[in-house]
Amino acid sequence: xxxxxxxxxxxxxxxxxxxxxxxxxxxxxxxxxxxxxxxxxxxxxxxxxxxxxxxxxxxxxxxxxxxxxxxxxxxxxxxxxxxxxxxxxxxxxxxxxxxxxxxxxxxxxxxxxxxxxxxxxxxxxxxxxxxxxxxxxxxxxxxxxxxxxxxxxxxxxxxxxxxxxxxxxxxxxxxxxxxxxxxxxxxxxxxxxxxxxxxxxxxxxxxxxxxxxxxxxxxxxxxxxxxxxxxx
Amino acid sequence: xxxxxxxxxxxxxxxxxxxxxxxxxxxxxxxxxxxxxxxxxxxxxxxxxxxxxxxxxxxxxxxxxxxxxxxxxxxxxxxxxxxxxxxxxxxxxxxxxxxxxxxxxxxxxxxxxxxxxxxxxxxxxxxxxxxxxxxxxxxxxxxxxxxxxxxxxxxxxxxxxxxxxxxxxxxxxxxxxxxxxxxxxxxxxxxxxxxxxxxxxxxxxxxxxxxxxxxxxxxxxxxxxxxxxxxxxxxxxxxxxxxxxxxxxxxxxxxxxxxxxxxxxxxxxxxxxxxxxxxxxxxxxxxxxxxxxxxxxxxxxxxxxxxxxxxxxxxxxxxxxxxxxxxxxxxxxxxxxxxxxxxxxxxxxxxxxxxxxxxxxxxxxxxxxxxxxxxxxxxxxxxxxxxxxxxxxxxxxxxxxxxxxxxxxxxxxxxxxxxxxxxxxxxxxxxxxxxxxxxxxxxxxxxxxxxxxxxxxxxxxxx
Numbered sequence: 001x002x003x004x005x006x007x008x009x010x011x012x013x014x015x016x017x018x019x020x021x022x023x024x025x026x027x028x029x030x031x032x033x034x035x036x037x038x039x040x041x042x043x044x045x046x047x048x049x050x051x052x053x054x055x056x057x058x059x060x061x062x063x064x065x066x067x068x069x070x071x072x073x074x075x076x077x078x079x080x081x082x083x084x085x086x087x088x089x090x091x092x093x094x095x096x097x098x099x100x101x102x103x104x105x106x107x108x109x110x111x112x113x114x115x116x117x118x119x120x121x122x123x124x125x126x127x128x129x130x131x132x133x134x135x136x137x138x139x140x141x142x143x144x145x146x147x148x149x150x151x152x153x154x155x156x157x158x159x160x161x162x163x164x165x166x167x168x169x170x171x172x173x174x175x176x177x178x179x180x181x182x183x184x185x186x187x188x189x190x191x192x193x194x195x196x197x198x199x200x201x202x203x204x205x206x207x208x209x210x211x212x213x214x215x216x217x218x219x220x221x222x223x224x225x226x227x228x229x230x231x232x
Numbered sequence: 233x234x235x236x237x238x239x240x241x242x243x244x245x246x247x248x249x250x251x252x253x254x255x256x257x258x259x260x261x262x263x264x265x266x267x268x269x270x271x272x273x274x275x276x277x278x279x280x281x282x283x284x285x286x287x288x289x290x291x292x293x294x295x296x297x298x299x300x301x302x303x304x305x306x307x308x309x310x311x312x313x314x315x316x317x318x319x320x321x322x323x324x325x326x327x328x329x330x331x332x333x334x335x336x337x338x339x340x341x342x343x344x345x346x347x348x349x350x351x352x353x354x355x356x357x358x359x360x361x362x363x364x365x366x367x368x369x370x371x372x373x374x375x376x377x378x379x380x381x382x383x384x385x386x387x388x389x390x391x392x393x394x395x396x397x398x399x400x401x402x403x404x405x406x407x408x409x410x411x412x413x414x415x416x417x418x419x420x421x422x423x424x425x426x427x428x429x430x431x432x433x434x435x436x437x438x439x440x441x442x443x444x445x446x447x448x449x450x451x452x453x454x455x456x457x458x459x460x461x462x463x464x465x466x467x468x469x470x471x472x473x474x475x476x477x478x479x480x481x482x483x484x485x486x487x488x489x490x491x492x493x494x495x496x497x498x499x500x501x502x503x504x505x506x507x508x509x510x511x512x513x514x515x516x517x518x519x520x521x522x523x524x525x526x527x528x529x530x531x532x533x534x535x536x537x538x539x540x541x542x543x544x545x546x547x548x549x550x551x552x553x554x555x556x557x558x559x560x561x562x563x564x565x566x567x568x569x570x571x572x573x574x575x576x577x578x579x580x581x582x583x584x585x586x587x588x589x590x591x592x593x594x595x596x597x598x599x600x601x602x603x604x605x606x607x608x609x610x611x612x613x614x615x616x617x618x619x620x621x622x623x624x625x626x627x628x629x630x631x632x633x634x635x636x637x638x639x640x641x642x643x644x645x646x647x648x649x650x651x652x653x654x655x656x657x658x659x660x661x662x663x664x665x666x667x668x669x670x671x672x673x674x675x676x677x678x679x680x681x682x683x684x685x686x687x688x689x690x691x692x693x694x695x
């Protein structure tokens with residue numbers, strides 16, 4: 001059973017609150033790099049909310065752009081990895097095998113969106129923070145590349161449940177942590193192979209665009225352009 | 233063989249002893265220099281181990297600048313390797329008679345710069361202790377390396393070039409090892425006897441030697457060109473503004489030969505000074521190297537201009553941001569690159585006086601080597617620091633750990649070279665002898681001119 005997982009990000013709804021980032025950090029065993037490391041450009045978050053200013057001071061509007069891994073269908077990161085640590089899985093997701101990674105960092109250089117993060121150091125979770133580590137994922141060691149997986153562990157769990165109950169996956173059953181958390185409901189996740197899914201419908205919206213579309217990477221993350229002014 | 237042999241053998245002994253002063257028993261000064269180099273190399277190795285234990289966080293690298301001084305050094309050292317074997321092969325094929333004294337030194341330089349350069353990708357990767365995942369060995373996962381990755385092309389090309397260069401170096405040395413065996417004493421005699429593989433200098437042996445060395449020289453040229461093309465493609469294949477350029481392969485090869493010739497000049501001048509080889513390494517060699525350097529400077533300038541012009545005229549915003557940073561944050565480095573690679577060397581090398589003066593030529597070569605390092609850095613870093621998305625732009629400066637490793641690498645190269653010069657004939661004795669046999673001084677009017685009995689040996693040289 002194949003799927004075409006995709007995400008829609010409605011920029012009209014995004015308030016830039018950053019709850020998606022927090023949820024992602026909690027879900028995916030992402031270390032907190034600390035102020036000094038972040039200053040050096042070594043933020044470990046898999047999802048970043050970019051802020052741009054639209055217009056000049058009195059009429060300036062903040063524009064927020066959440067950027068997770070685009071899960072490109074023609075992913076530039078995959079071809080350049082010498083050891084197949086990053087590859088295209090059966091669902092068309094751009095997957096990472098941490099154990100395989102030797103840390104050439106070529107994938108991160110070749111990612112036009114710069115969404116890959118590298119473990120520049122070993123990270124520790126002080127007690128009792130280690131209690132919150134999810135057993136569904138490994139904790140990555142130093143020297144390993146990592147990135148957003150569309151919460152592949154949640155996808156796997158839903159697949160197993162559906163298979164055990166002998167049914168197809170229902171629309172909206174798979175919910176990545178960021179989508180689940182987003183307070184204004186700006187994020188939507190679903191299967192493009194399902195012609196009746198909400199995301200298939202949503203992506204017919206004329207506001208749709210994809211980031212750096214001209215590069216031909218065919219991202220699975222689609223944005224819906226902001227139409228309204230400040231304050232909604 | 234003819235009856236002139238006896239005379240030749242006596243001459244050979246004198247020539248051998250003159251050319252292999254580097255093989256004399258080690259002095260206190262030699263131990264001092266070697267010890268110092270070993271110390272610096274060990275410090276570099278220690279810093280590398282520290283980095284391996286702590287993580288790449290001890291470098292200045294960040295997101296988006298995931299590649300920095302190590303990759304710049306990799307390109308730089310592999311580039312330096314391009315003079316030796318390539319020049320030596322081209323000079324052999326074209327039968328340039330002045331080549332004899334620089335062959336060995338240049339070929340050895342190739343071998344050792346490749347060894348040092350080849351270490352950098354291993355130093356730079358995040359999990360160095362898992363480097364063997366990139367080697368195609370039968371494993372339980374039944375996974376082979378990804379040959380779509382330019383890094384794998386690199387691994388294949390560099391290994392081929394290293395093995396080829398080592399073979400080329402050793403093969404070219406066999407007649408000299410035979411001479412050394414005939415004239416050395418003690419443990420050296422045994423050492424050279426084993427390495428000379430029983431070479432006696434019979435007519436048949438020489439004939440085969442010449443044919444084989446021609447074949448070697450022909451084969452090594454495409455390998456050398458492919459190696460730096462592939463190093464260029466590491467960048468050109470990537471979707472990175474400033475890297476993704478069709479000109480990169482020939483541009484990298486040009487830059488490699490350019491820096492390589494400068495490296496050969498420096499090595500030759502050092503050997504000449506340290507081992508008093510003024511009689512063999514004459515201004516002829518240096519002037520010719522100076523001419524080559526002058527031409528490569530012009531060629532490099534042309535390539536850079538062509539690359540710059542297209543981006544400047546096109547003003548594709550993504551690429552233009554990278555080029556704009558050359559005029560901003562990276563201006564000092566950019567200026568030193570242009571000045572050291574073109575503005576100073578080209579006019580100076582056009583002057584005969586500069587080309588014929590060893591100190592002046594050394595100064596220019598030093599500038600070129602520095603300028604080419606700056607060029608490598610400017611190719612690797614600014615393109616990453618000014619990626620497509622301005623939100624993540626970040627600058628980069630190497631940390632003390634990186635500087636230590638770079639210093640250690642330089643020391644390692646010098647150490648390898650010093651030890652090699654102590655153990656092996658650093659001058660191609662047989663080639664020089666061949667040339668001396670052909671040369672006579674003739675008086676023409678008021679001047680004494682060196683003339684040659686004939687150009688080239690005719691055997692194997694022209695296939």
